[in-house]
Amino acid sequence: MASEDGQQHPLSVYFWIWGLLFVLSFFSYMVDYLNLQGNLRWGLILLFMFLKAGFIIAIFMHMKWERLALKIAILGPPVAIIVLIWLMSAEGLYIEETRIDYYGESTFEPEAPPHH
Amino acid sequence: MEPIGTEGVVHDFSRDKQAFGMPWGKAMMWIFLLSDTFIFSCFLVGYMSVRLATTDPWPIPSEVFALSFGGEPIPLILIAIMTFILITSSGTMAMAVNMGYRKDRKKTFWLMVATAALGASFVGMQAFEWTKLIVEEGVRPWGNPMGAAQFGSSFFMITGFHGMHVSAGVIYLLVIANRVRNGFYEKRGGKYEIVEITGLYWHFVDLVWVFIFAFFYLW
Numbered sequence: 001m002a003s004e005d006g007q008q009h010p011l012s013v014y015f016w017i018w019g020l021l022f023v024l025s026f027f028s029y030m031v032d033y034l035n036l037q038g039n040l041r042w043g044l045i046l047l048f049m050f051l052k053a054g055f056i057i058a059i060f061m062h063m064k065w066e067r068l069a070l071k072i073a074i075l076g077p078p079v080a081i082i083v084l085i086w087l088m089s090a091e092g093l094y095i096e097e098t099r100i101d102y103y104g105e106s107t108f109e110p111e112a113p114p115h116h
Numbered sequence: 117m118e119p120i121g122t123e124g125v126v127h128d129f130s131r132d133k134q135a136f137g138m139p140w141g142k143a144m145m146w147i148f149l150l151s152d153t154f155i156f157s158c159f160l161v162g163y164m165s166v167r168l169a170t171t172d173p174w175p176i177p178s179e180v181f182a183l184s185f186g187g188e189p190i191p192l193i194l195i196a197i198m199t200f201i202l203i204t205s206s207g208t209m210a211m212a213v214n215m216g217y218r219k220d221r222k223k224t225f226w227l228m229v230a231t232a233a234l235g236a237s238f239v240g241m242q243a244f245e246w247t248k249l250i251v252e253e254g255v256r257p258w259g260n261p262m263g264a265a266q267f268g269s270s271f272f273m274i275t276g277f278h279g280m281h282v283s284a285g286v287i288y289l290l291v292i293a294n295r296v297r298n299g300f301y302e303k304r305g306g307k308y309e310i311v312e313i314t315g316l317y318w319h320f321v322d323l324v325w326v327f328i329f330a331f332f333y334l335w
Contacts, residue, residue, distance in 0.1 A: 006309050008217045018207040025203060029196045032178050032334050042335070049330035053323055060210050060319045062312070068121060069128035070136050074146050081157045088161050092168030099171050106171040111261035 007062040017059045024052050145313045149320045152281075156324050159274050160331055166266035175262035177333045180253065181245070195333050198241050199325065205234035206322040209315045216311030221296050224311055228293035231318060235286040242279045246272075271332065278328055281321050288314060 028048040031041055058064040063071060118137070119127045128135050136143045167174055182189035212227035249255045249271070257272050259265040292314045295301060301308060 006217050006312060008214070011211070011214060014207065014210045014214065018203070018210070021203045021206070022200065025196075025199050028330065028334060029192065029199070032192050035178075045330050045334045049326055052326045056206065056319055056323045056326065060206055060322075061316055067124060067128060067137060069125045070138070070143075070146065072125060073136075074150050077150060078153055078157070081154070081161070084157070084161050085164065088165045089168060092165040095165075095169035096171060099169070103171070106173065108172040108263065110173070110263060 007065060009062075009065075013059060017055050020055060021052055024048050024055075028052075139307075139309045139313075142309060142313050142316070145316050149316065152320065152324075156274075156277070156327070159277060160327060163266075163270040163274060163332065166270060167264070170264040170266055172264040174264050175260065175267045177335075180249070180255075180262060181333065192333060194241060194245055195329065198238055198245075199329055201234050201238050201241070202322050202325050205231045205238070206319055208234065209318045213312045213315040216296070216308035219306065219308060221299075224308065225293050225297040228289050228296065228311070228314070232286045232289040232293065235282050235289070235318075235321075239279055239282050239286070242275065242282075246275075274328055274332060278321070278324055281324070285318050285321050288317065 025048075028045060031044045031048070036044065057075075063075070118124065128137070134140075178191040179189075181195055182191045183193045184190070208227050208231045212224050212231060215223040215227060254261050255268045255271070257269040260268050292310055296308070296311065301310065
């Protein structure tokens with residue numbers, strides 16, 4: 001457990017999480033492979049993303065076993081990013097609107113589909 | 117016995133000498149990673165705003181990053197392989213940390229070398245991906261034939277910065293692995309918390325990739 005000697009946990013914990021990360025990555029790849037669209041696509045992408053991120057931070061980075069002071073100091077500040085996302089999405093949508101108002105809809109013609 | 121919970125927070129933050137009950141190097145790595153979180157967040161939020169703001173169609177990553185092995189192109193296949201490589205390397209790193217605390221220097225060394233090798237192969241695939249995108253698809257930071265010009269600038273900036281982190285991580289891993297091997301830490305009291313600190317950095321690189329994969333390649 002967490003102590004002055006550092007983080008020591010049974011290997012099985014890591015193998016479980018390792019396997020889980022593979023499965024979750026496979027699922028998120030499937031979202032694209034099966035060409036899911038709309039809210040289902042975005043919802044699943046976010047779900048698998050947060051699960052993967054959570055397991056990496058909690059188990060691989062040992063955050064689960066750290067003291068609450070460190071958890072607050074490290075995981076607290078990133079919450080501010082939510083505000084930035086909110087502000088910038090409002091800004092981005094506003095810029096798009098003004099562009100359409102002043103320049104009209106896009107006249108972009110794709111030259112060619114991607115080669116493979 | 118130290119207090120835990122909210123009482124523990126008050127106790128830890130009001131300590132005279134040390135707020136976090138861990139080696140200072142580990143606390144500093146966490147604080148560095150926190151600052152790095154903000155850098156990557158700014159990049160991803162910047163990408164979000166330009167993608168929202170452009171009136172041109174956004175190139176479909178699923179098609180742009182498809183790869184054909186003779187037959188039908190498979191969507192995002194290279195990116196999927198890169199994702200699995202990075203997760204594999206995170207697993208070997210977690211093992212290395214565990215072996216480090218068991219003071220099994222040989223296993224720690226080889227697991228760290230394996231992690232570095234997987235990281236290097238990730239960077240190699242990324243170099244291949246960049247080359248294909250630049251040479252075959254004609255993607256530039258200022259434009260591309262498939263859609264919004266901002267696609268290139270966002271892509272090169274975000275994946276470039278991440279690739280730089282992976283490259284730095286490979287060097288970092290090899291330096292520490294070599295020190296584990298040659299007994300450097302034995303002369304310093306035989307403590308191997310440095311392996312965990314290196315591991316924190318490596319897992320963070322994997323963590324950032326989770327977000328890049330979700331927001332840039334899948335969205």
